[in-house]
Amino acid sequence: MKKSILKKQLDHLNKNNHFRFHMPGHKGSGNDFDIFTYDTTEIPGADNLHDPKGVIAEVQEKCAKVYGSEETAILVNGSTTGIQSAILGACSPGEQLIVSANCHRSVFGALALGRIKGVFITPEFDEVMGFAKEVSLDSVKEAIIKYPQSRGMILTNPTYYGTTSDVKAIGEFLHGLGKFLIVDEAHGAHLHFNKELPLDAIAAEADVSIQSTHKILGSLTQSSLIHFQGSRINRQQVKFFLSLLQSSSPSYPLMISVEEAVDQACEKGTEIFKIIIDAHEDFSKNQSPNAPISLYKGHDSDSGYDQSKWLFHTRGISGDLIEEILLKTYRIQCELSGNDHVLAMTGIGTTQSDIDALTGAIDDLNKKILSGELKDHAIIASPDLPTEKLIAGALKTEVPLWKGIYDEKEKCPLAEANGRLAGDFIIPYPPGIPVLLPGSRINKEMIAGLSHLMDNGIIIVGINKNRELLLLEEKGVINDA
The missing domain is CATH 3.90.100.10 (Orn/Lys/Arg decarboxylase, C-terminal domain)
Structure with a gap:
């Protein structure tokens, strides 16, 4: 029979042999183990994810110790399951939950499943590029004044684009009122491993955080972690929903990859992300202010910007076109593009040669645009999008x-x-x-x-x-x- 998915993936990889600036974070260079060999079930000695007492419990305890949480659980249905279980376990039907409007759709799914009332906060926006930046502490305070019965809040941090909110200040404010803070930290499993990156949610004393270890770190897609600390949220209730929503046949290759990813981050994370951060700062510092393709530097706040995200702002030329040229001419596959931007995501599998390829390509494209070499391409002005x-x-x-x-x-x-x-x-x-x-x-x-x-x-x-x-x-x- 025709092997459609496998053939498509192999054809894509063989054809492009590209530099990967997209998820997952391992960039195709993870540990070399045969997935089929390790794909087993809850046989004696393998432990049970839904009632861990052996090796899985030991790995979860190790992950908790690494991240500094009181308790950690492995997720095999992605961060979606962790987010939904955290909300359903923390709120009862009819209760109110403060929600940052730039949340993942899994949050809306949880609100619907639990018949929970969402109190939505609109984040601050980047005036030039038009995407959500941080959720301000003042907006949280305003929501509490208007909806004092809210049980707590779920906050997305960092965002897909690398912007961050002051999680610690928001958490301290909510905790002072006896309310909880859940952080959708799907894009932040790496933050803990380099002090130059923004503060991670557990260090900022969030009650629960959910992390996709595959986005920037090196686990397989769909694997994640959920961290707990404090007693404001009933952990047993959250775990109950995890057992309802997660597969009853958890993937051992996914669980193995989580442990491998955390071990790798402990051993190499500081060094690898230092290389990425320094390169981001150097490129931003040295680029011309008139460059048609410029690197987004983040926003002016104490919470910082996640420099594992290389977000390029394109002026006078479509970001979609730049993404296309990067792949066809320079063998660089980015995460996404839009009318005026291209997002290149680094990860623990990113090397110095990958970064050199990306920065060299952007420099080259800027020269071509300024010289008029790309004048026959679809040059557009960024419209005023509402x-x-x-x-x-x-x-x-x-x-x-x-x-x-x-x-x-x-x-x-x-x-x-x-x-x-x-x-x-x-x-x-x-x-x-x-x-x-x-x-x-x-x-x-x-x-x-x-x-x-x-x-x-x-x-x-x-x-x-x-x-x-x-x-x-x-x-x-x-x-x-």
Whole structure:
């Protein structure tokens, strides 16, 4: 039979033999072990992830000691399972949870599953590039004043783009009121291993943090860790939901890869991330202020910027085009691109030669653009995209989120959706933050803004190529579009 997935992966790797500036963090250079050999089940001596008493318990204790948490558990269904279990274990149906609007969609899934009320905070935005930066302490304080019954908060830190919030200050404020802080630290499993990187969530005294050890560190995709400390959240309740949501057949290769990744980070992490940080600072310092492709330096705050992320701002030329040229001409595959940016993600598998290839390619492309050599390519000016305006204050629903997910839906053109309730998550990429939830009321400004984004090549998850979306069926709907 035709081996479609395997053949596609092998063809891609053999054809490109590229420098990997995308997830996972091992970059294809992890430990060489035969996955099929180690793919077993809970036979005697292998222990049981859902009731660890032997070797798995020992590894989890080792990981807790490394990260400085009171308790750690391995996850084999990704950080999604950890995030959802933490929320479901910390909040009861009907309770309120403060949520940073730039959260992963797994958070919305947990809110719906647990029938929990989300109190959404809009993060600060980068005015030039239009994506979410930090969640300010003042915005958390405002949310608490307005919703004093909130049980606690879930915060995304660091973001996909490497920006960070002051986790320690936010945690101290919430803890002073007897409330908890959960940190979605999916992109931060590496922070602990170099002091020049932003402070990790456990060091900042968060109650629970969830980390994808595969994004920047070297484990296999879908493997993660969840860390606990303190008594503000019922750990046993969180573990109960972990046992419900995780596979009853946990992958031993995934668990092995987590231990290997943490061991590798302990042995080499400080040195490897020092190389990456120094190179990031050197390139940023030495680049011309007029460079068409410039390296994003982060924002002015005490919480810092995660320099494992190399986010390039493109001016006068499409980031999508730059990503395409980087792959075709320089054999460099980046994580993603958009109208005015390209994201290159480093990781523990990144080498000095990888960095040299990337910086050399960017320098070369800047010269070609300035000299006019790329003048025949699609040169565009960054349009004034209304993403920030759409997101600010938009995450409201007129029916509970769980009801909006379960209710009957119908397909409708976006242009005819004025006054209707969205039946799906509507998420522009970038920045990847929902602007509408199931049950959100759509207005003319929202339709115009989403249309403008799509006119400028922005992908909108939840709206198909015919510009149709799902709406909740409502009796007596009058469309005044």
